């Protein structure tokens with residue numbers, strides 16, 4: 001293989017990090033190529049992550065609403081029937097349209113998609129191996145590593161198609177399991193557990209820690225767990241899965257108390273392992289340019305730079321492993337390469353759990369503020385006192401606003417309730433501008449909307465909430 005063309009930037013990986021970097025590079029007039037080994041662009045997020053999971057969450061939420069809520073709203077449609085094949089195929093259609101959309105954006109911005117597996121062959125060189133084994137060499141002034149992540153396997157639990165699955169398997173089960181055991185009470189486990197529970201599975205979530213969703217404000221997490229329990233999900237917290245035995249009837253998991261004690265057996269017909277994701281750098285040739293990884297395999301970087309002319313973004317490096325974070329990294333890194341300023345504030349990356357109710361937050365949790373000894377004030381507003389929530393019979397949850405006790409600067413906003421993910425945006429904007437709780441409290445919000453609860457919670461920081 002000989003160097004074919006010189007690129008200003010070659011990006012390895014076509015997920016939210018890689019494709020946004022490629023498009024931004026094209027916009028700034030850089031000669032850019034994106035190497036992606038999958039059949040389609042879009043990475044984990046579009047193919048087997050954010051988008052297919054949201055497609056199933058949306059469809060399953062409506063299915064459950066048709067069974068449980070329609071009659072009380074005066075809508076009589078008879079007993080809804082699940083057509084899982086159709087639910088899966090509409091998901092595939094949406095995913096297909098989205099990945100094609102990225103291809104279109106590549107063409108529009110004159111970015112080349114080079115199909116194949118990329119390997120760094122030395123400074124400024126990326127070797128690409130196509131599916132048929134043919135290799136080519138790309139010369140690159142800058143290399144951006146955007147190879148993302150993969151599900152972390154659990155020792156003692158071997159994956160087996162449609163029986164012991166990771167998130168990718170759980171997005172296309174051929175039938176609704178009777179008993180689904182989810183290992184890991186993180187966001188992905190709870191979202192996919194919710195999908196299958198709504199479609200009829202008995203779902204048990206086993207979690208090593210004594211709480212669900214680490215990283216979420218613990219008061220919110222407790223209320224969230226209560227809401228999920230009320231829906232029929234069961235939790236086994238403080239429990240460690242040490243082994244799995246598969247037969248044609250299902251899976252037997254050995255579970256021990258995390259604190260020590262007698263083991264027990266849990267039976268399910270499908271097990272979803274959702275204990276986290278780890279950086280993916282297989283065969284990437286990191287050693288050829290002296291790139292360092294930390295203990296957990298994440299690429300060490302200084303302002304996205306890992307070596308001279310080599311950069312890193314997205315899940316494979318530091319910061320929250322989220323698509324919108326990868327996207328921010330992407331713009332920042334390309335702007336740095338183009339000689340502009342590029343920066344991302346990881347303290348202001350919002351998190352969302354797309355269950356029902358949703359959970360969304362940005363900034364610090366109360367636990368973090370207490371631990372850091374920060375003096376803060378808090379305002380809370382329940383959706384039971386929000387008129388739109390009442391009219392829609394969706395009164396579960398609350399908004400909590402945390403602000404600095406001395407300056408009133410917003411430190412964290414936490415929302416539990418339907419559409420929390422849409423509502424958190426205003427907190428992100430306010431916090432990025434260094435706003436105070438009083439800023440949100442004095443800004444006019446539309447009535448009747450759930451967003452009024454954010455304003456009321458902000459008013460609550462200074463004790464002048466009007467409606468609760």
Ligand code: FAD
Nearest residue numbers: 013015016017037043044045049050118148314315322323
């Ligand atoms: P990826 O999206 O993982 O993309 C990396 C790409 O690089 C892949 O396509 C891979 O094929 C390619 N690649 C790797 N190595 C090579 C190589 N050597 N040569 C060529 N190509 C290579 N995040 C959210 O923000 N919101 C959500 O709702 C959400 N839901 C999720 C649900 C699930 C089930 C999962 C699994 C994840 C979810 N995420 C969500 C996380 C999100 O998908 C990731 O944070 C995001 O995809 C990271 O983007 P990335 O570009 O860093 O990596």
